[in-house]
Amino acid sequence: MGSGGSLGVALFYWVLAGAVSYSPWSFPQRSSGVLRVRGDSSWSQPRVPPFSQSSPWAWVDVSQLQAAVPLHPVAVQCQEAQMVVRVHRDLFGTGRLVKAADLSLGSASCLPVAQSAAEGTVTFRAGLHECGSTLQVTPDSLIYRTSLSYKPSPANLLIVRTSAAVVPIECHYPRRGNVSISAVQPTWAPFYSTLAGEEELIFSLRLMNDDWSSERLSNGFQLGERLHLQADVAAGSHVPLRLFVDDCVATLSPESSPSPRYALIDLSGCLVDGRSDDTTSAFLSPRPRQETLQFMVDAFRFAGDNGNLIYITCHLKVSPADQAPNPWTKACSFNKASSLWAPVEGTGDICSCCETNNCPLHGGSSQRVNPAARWPGRRARRDTSSKQGGPSSTAEAEVSIGPLLILDSAQGPWSSSEGLAPAGKTTPDAGEGFPVLAEVAMFIAAILLSLTALGLFLVCRKCGCPVVSL
Numbered sequence: 001m002g003s004g005g006s007l008g009v010a011l012f013y014w015v016l017a018g019a020v021s022y023s024p025w026s027f028p029q030r031s032s033g034v035l036r037v038r039g040d041s042s043w044s045q046p047r048v049p050p051f052s053q054s055s056p057w058a059w060v061d062v063s064q065l066q067a068a069v070p071l072h073p074v075a076v077q078c079q080e081a082q083m084v085v086r087v088h089r090d091l092f093g094t095g096r097l098v099k100a101a102d103l104s105l106g107s108a109s110c111l112p113v114a115q116s117a118a119e120g121t122v123t124f125r126a127g128l129h130e131c132g133s134t135l136q137v138t139p140d141s142l143i144y145r146t147s148l149s150y151k152p153s154p155a156n157l158l159i160v161r162t163s164a165a166v167v168p169i170e171c172h173y174p175r176r177g178n179v180s181i182s183a184v185q186p187t188w189a190p191f192y193s194t195l196a197g198e199e200e201l202i203f204s205l206r207l208m209n210d211d212w213s214s215e216r217l218s219n220g221f222q223l224g225e226r227l228h229l230q231a232d233v234a235a236g237s238h239v240p241l242r243l244f245v246d247d248c249v250a251t252l253s254p255e256s257s258p259s260p261r262y263a264l265i266d267l268s269g270c271l272v273d274g275r276s277d278d279t280t281s282a283f284l285s286p287r288p289r290q291e292t293l294q295f296m297v298d299a300f301r302f303a304g305d306n307g308n309l310i311y312i313t314c315h316l317k318v319s320p321a322d323q324a325p326n327p328w329t330k331a332c333s334f335n336k337a338s339s340l341w342a343p344v345e346g347t348g349d350i351c352s353c354c355e356t357n358n359c360p361l362h363g364g365s366s367q368r369v370n371p372a373a374r375w376p377g378r379r380a381r382r383d384t385s386s387k388q389g390g391p392s393s394t395a396e397a398e399v400s401i402g403p404l405l406i407l408d409s410a411q412g413p414w415s416s417s418e419g420l421a422p423a424g425k426t427t428p429d430a431g432e433g434f435p436v437l438a439e440v441a442m443f444i445a446a447i448l449l450s451l452t453a454l455g456l457f458l459v460c461r462k463c464g465c466p467v468v469s470l
């Protein structure tokens with residue numbers, strides 16, 4: 001084969017090699033605004049090696065800050081009995097330092113305990129149960145949740161130059177294994193303390209995936225989507241119990257008392273949000289287990305609120321599983337097809353009071369009381385007294401979830417698997433796919449041009465055209 005033929009073959013193999021080595025689907029990696037890091041002895045960093053689930057770890061979402069990577073201005077250390085949060089005052093990565101007095105931790109608005117002018121940082125230290133943090137118990141972990149809040153004070157009476165922000169923070173402590181820094185000391189427990197431990201009830205409220213198979217990792221929704229909520233109680237060696245949701249309220253802050261407040265469930269188990277014409281909110285029937293109650297709520301946000309964040313606080317209670325549901329312990333949804341209230345279990349007459357708004361509360365009273373004022377704490381409380389025909393034995397607790405981010409459809413696309421929580425994911429920017437399509441088009445054009453040149457070369461060689469050798 002002549003030099004011209006060698007050149008053509010070389011050109012063909014060069015194009016073929018480029019096609020094999022080039023992958024048009026190699027999307028550029030983007031940094032996430034969510035940090036999932038160890039919390040035992042090191043501060044959170046943008047990238048960390050895989051860690052053992054036997055040690056505590058922190059989860060921080062800085063996506064609201066739109067901070068420039070690798071700044072990551074919020075670092076969390078999960079210690080044995082407290083969490084330490086270190087905040088860089090260049091909170092938004094713009095070079096403008098925020099005021100330390102404008103930063104607070106948790107719903108109790110705890111202030112920083114230390115400030116470093118040289119490093120431009122402030123430090124918070126709070127016990128796991130302090131500053132209004134909340135606890136969620138899962139089969140594998142104890143999850144303590146709080147949030148860092150930035151509320152800018154106005155530069156004058158008319159304007160502010162930075163946006164308010166809320167940074168969700170979680171500390172995860174595995175329930176299996178020893179997460180203490182100290183060695184486990186052998187001990188013994190007297191018989192009466194063992195019995196007390198068996199009677200303890202653990203309540204939880206979780207946001208679930210659409211198929212209810214696992215806990216949802218994202219707190220972001222668009223209007224028109226549904227919130228899948230699941231309430232549980234861990235009864236341990238207790239007698240079989242049935243769980244009920246006494247009431248649920250939505251607010252703009254973790255505290256369930258301030259205005260505005262919107263009742264989702266009221267009147268000792270009536271899902272009143274489903275009574276509205278434009279909703280499909282309802283309890284799921286049948287239950288998966290007696291100690292579990294699932295319900296769906298159409299996503300919403302408060303009118304006139306620009307923060308798009310809501311919190312949901314529910315009052316949970318249990319009754320013996322062998323006790324028939326009654327007007328004090330019920331789970332009722334409004335069926336629009338029949339225009340009637342229907343219970344998850346029990347006879348339909350226990351829901352009749354949902355329509356008349358005069359359901360009796362525990363103790364025989366039918367007057368509505370403030371659910372947030374009844375049980376401000378989250379620990380279970382046992383009431384063994386029987387009052388005027390009410391349930392003979394109940395245990396109750398307040399549980400909360402949030403913040404939930406609710407967006408209008410006009411504010412951009414939102415995937416239910418993305419947003420505030422899932423590590424390693426970000427919301428795609430508009431037009432992100434166009435550069436990739438342009439690269440694919442250029443690659444195809446290069447192949448066609450090379451094949452055309454090779455065809456011309458072979459035609460000229462066959463016809464005796466002069467060929468320039470390199």
